[in-house]
Amino acid sequence: MTTIELRPDQPFDLDLTLACGQAFRWEKTDGWWQGVAGGRAVRIRQDANRLTFEGGDAGFVRDYFQLDQDLNAILSSIDRDPAIGAAVRECRGLRLVRQPPWECLISYICATNTNIPAVKRRAALMAERYGRPVDGPFGRTYAFPEPEALGAVSRADLWDCKLGYRTDYVHEAAGYATEYPDWAERIAALPFEEARETLMRFRGVGPKAADCVLLFAFGFFEAFPVDVWIRRIVRETYLSDLTGKNCTPPEYERIRRFSRDYFGEYAGYAQEYLYCARGPARRPQ
DNA sequence: CGCCAGGTGGTTT
DNA sequence: AAACCACATGGC
DSSP, X not given: OXXXXXXXXXXXXXXXXXXXXXXXXXEEETTEEEEEETXXXXXXXXXXXXXXEESSOHHHHHHHTTTTSOHHHHHHHHOOSHHHHHHHHHHTTOOOOOOOHHHHHHHHHTTTTSOHHHHHHHHHHHHHHHSOEEEEBTEEEEOOOOHHHHHTXXXXXXXXXXXXXXXXXXXXXHHHHHHOTTHHHHHHTSOHHHHHHHHTTSTTOOHHHHHHHHHHTSXXXXXXXXXHHHHHHHHHHTOTTOOSSSOOHHHHHHHHHHHHHHHOTTHHHHHHHHHHTTSTTSSOO
């Protein structure tokens, strides 16, 4: 059991951070968040300025929750009008977590045209069946399966993890990442737009999924994923001339470039705060 | 039953 | 390039 004191001038809200739908392998039970992150089974809770956890060292926790980012400075930089200001007030303390690229990529391939509980179910099924067992502070759990493991699974068995039509995309990505284990390092070394284009070469990864992986795994904080919620919010608040029902490619480009210019280099934080403040499921339990 | 959810790929205009 | 359309799944 480890405890770290949070700096009072650096806000952090563990509940918002883990409940907002950016990462899919955390559950809260009996006041503790339990999850597997980076192959470690972690159990963690927050009491005011105190973080208590088992299963990872302080360095891991600081890195995963990006506690060394100056959140107040980031929030000041995006807080440009009353609308985003309300989201910032409501969700202050929400931090973007630094996810492993492979898990993040597969999670967001599994997140197309579906909802968050379904994505969590898919990730849990893949992990329980094909992930490495990890004995941690809350019993045995399973790490997110490595590319080789998922690549070795038959299509039928992957289908059985409720992946639906995304089955082939996951299988193909696993094959590619097995053949090119440095795929993530190569993307991390690229400038933002090139990294984005490279991610979109994975079948099943379009603009939205690519932006999520860039933001949540690679630390490109200018990435601005546009899902149905964000499109709705941006249309109602900033780009009222937008019309139509679904988001066409030119519309997606317009929304993400406007948002990048308007909110600045941490536009991704603005996206997550607007998403978190959208309404449903803001806080767990 | 229909509609929606952290969309994308393939095909046809 | 733009417009359609299919797509598995589960909650409501």
